[in-house]
Amino acid sequence: MTNKVVDVETIGVLTSGGDSPGMNAAIRAVVRASAQANIKVYGITHGYYGLINDEVLELDTHSVSNIIQRGGTMLKTARSDEFRTEEGRKKAAKNLKKYGIDALVVIGGDGTFTGGNKLSKEHDFNVVGIPATIDNDIIGTDETIGYDSALNTALDAIDKIRDTADAHERMFLVEVMGRDTGFIALETGIASGAELALLPEELTHVEDVKKQLHEMLKSQRRSSLVIVAEGDETGGAIKLAENIKEDFAQYDTRVCILGHIQRGGAPSARDRVLASRLGAAAVKVLQEGHSQVMVGVVNNALKITPMHVAISKKKQIDHTLVDLAKILR
The missing domain is CATH 3.40.50.450 (Rossmann fold)
Structure with a gap:
């Protein structure tokens, strides 16, 4: 300087x-x-x-x-x-x-x-x-x-996804931006009431994710919402869905990648x-x-x-x- x-x-x-x-x-x-x-x-x-x-x-x-x-x-x-x-x-x-x-x-x-x-x-x-x-x-x-705008754009989309997840008793894996950092995933996870938020900063094992989701299903929740940062070690939402869908056959597991809508808007x-x-x-x-x-x-x-x-x-x-x-x- x-x-x-x-x-x-x-x-x-x-x-x-x-x-x-x-x-x-x-x-x-x-x-x-x-x-x-x-x-x-x-x-x-x-x-x-x-x-x-x-x-x-x-x-x-x-x-x-x-x-x-x-x-x-x-x-x-x-x-x-x-x-x-x-x-x-x-x-x-x-x-x-x-x-x-x-x-x-x-x-x-x-x-x-x-x-x-x-x-x-x-x-x-x-x-x-x-x-x-x-x-x-x-x-x-x-x-x-x-950051604040992207956070609110993502949250608005996730709230809408939660509505349809509840209506159909589905499990949704929502991928948000954050290749190296999990700020958006973490704060939208808290604000949306998501069951899990998977971050690049936290070591994630697929078996641990399955275990946590099984425990949550015991509480008879109608739907399940998982927020995944694009850089999470599970390989993103699509890869994670491939790895867990057989263990949760009772749910219609869906993936939603929010992508560049998080960059746009007022x-x-x-x-x-x-x-x-x-x-x-x-x-x-x-x-x-x-x-x-x-x-x-x-x-x-x-x-x-x-x-x-x-x-x-x-x-x-x-x-x-x-x-x-x-x-x-």
Whole structure:
């Protein structure tokens, strides 16, 4: 993390990696906070790919009107293998200089921050990150932009699945996103009253799952709902269903993979406020001369975390919630 006083006149902003609800609110906040400080803003479309290929447009307060309620990202997003190379980042830096961009705000997850950190180090360029990923796996912030929206989207779908599961006395295995982290699976499991929530962080044996489900069936429940994170060691919901269906022949076992609906839709109020706070904070942090840092919120207070720390490891799930899920099932 560096901290050298700079006179910021022009800021660039981009979104990269997987989209998440609230990215537009963050872009809006960056543009409007910059306007208040008389700073020009350029938006880079399609992330680092667009930065390399000169996809740059000037943004003003009018450009970001009526976007706070929209999901996705008005700047679009893409992945770029070329940006992973020194030559690619050299092209990106050249385009930043072409437009007189003094500093860059990057909105995304750990891959986005890794790229921004390298660009900053190699070309002595001020970069600040805003954490936006539905996985909620970035340390240095209690929640990432998009997580609350994805959680509520998943929960709404799971509640509907529970209704039909009860009507037909079925067992439903619902797969939610979370290849490396089980935040969505854990919290939707608790909020939906699911019988089980299987997480990547917890070692899962199929025989243990069967045993727990058999015990629950003894209580004469009309249906059974199991939430499975896509990265769970059982191999996901489809593989798990193949392994258990013969043991539960009395149930019509069904699989529902929620997939990318968790990324879409309007951001929740909580995500809109979080994104607005972090967007404005990113501009302030750049004005203060910080670089290679991420802005986040911890215990309702804004916090600056060095990017190399933010990307050094995944955030851990709250094991008190894991214990709670076991008590309540």
